[in-house]
Amino acid sequence: MKTKKQRIIETLLDRHGQTFAEELGANIPRNTPSPLFRVLCLALLTSAPVGAAQAMRACRALGEAGLTTPRKMADSSWQERVTILNEHGYARYDEKTASQLAVMTYHLQENYHGDLRYLREEADGNRDKARKRLKTFKGIGSVGADIFLREAQVCWPEFRPFADKMALKSAARLGLGDDVETLSQWVEPETFPRLVAALVRAQLNKDHQTIEKAAA
Known part of the structure; x- marks a missing residue:
């Protein structure tokens, strides 16, 4: 019994x-750059003082608009991001978050070639190192870093449980x-x-x- x-x-x-990666539509088990980037975006959006449902809705909308990779996010305009966020429940933080997405994406491209798997390599299985590196992204604090690792442990088993x-x-x-x-x-x-x-x-x-x- x-x-x-x-x-x-x-x-x-x-x-x-x-x-939450599954709800987002990010195929995290593939361990490829795009799903990992989308989960990082979700971690950023969820870190703001908005409801989890609002953050998910806004992040899904970014994906539906095609902003699913660092290159596509970098190529988007600030106003485009603001409009997407504003129309999907992120009205109070749309401008700030639109800017943070750009800075976060630039940091990812400059330091990790647009691929979070390089961050994984640098952490070398050390959870504290991974959290420290995630927190260097503008807008990602302790909560955001933990959200990312919570989802990424699906394909990064060295950080599990x-x-x-x-x-x-x-x-x-x-x-x-x-x-x-x-x-x-x-x-x-x-x-x-x-x-x-x-x-x-x-x-x-x-x-x-x-x-x-x-x-x-």
């Missing part, structure tokens, strides 16, 4: 087990442990990114009581 915690895990994955503060807070609320080592014991390594995303979604949706009732 399954324990209540095992049922909670299953319920979490059933209700919310989609990574990784869970950000929001995921661990959610896990503690559900009695699954408050540290990444404990949490990672509940699922296979390949499933862990989905579990972390599910915990973040549960926190964003204030869904814990519903999950606990469903798992009772």
Whole structure:
């Protein structure tokens, strides 16, 4: 017979087990420059004081407009980016974020040839080094760096298991442990990114009581 915690895990994955990269439409398992760049853009947009749904909507809109690579982002105009962001829920931060996207893209091209896999190589499996390098991008702070690593662990397994503060807070609320080592014991390594995303979604949706009732 399954324990209540095992049922909670299953319920979490059933209700919310989609990574944010998947929702964005970024094929992160490919570990190619474009999906990684799009996840970095999502990390930047999510770092602003806006709702997660607004950030996702705006980032999807950038992709639908074709701004899916550093070169295409660099070739876009500031006004084009402002318009896209403004029309998709980012009205208060559209101008600032449009500028940050340009600076971030320039930094990526100048320091990593437009390819975040070079950042991965420089980090050499060291999570702290990876976070430090991610935080050199304008607009990416601790939260943004953690968001990126949370998603990138799908294709960068040397950083797995990784869970950000929001995921661990959610896990503690559900009695699954408050540290990444404990949490990672509940699922296979390949499933862990989905579990972390599910915990973040549960926190964003204030869904814990519903999950606990469903798992009772």
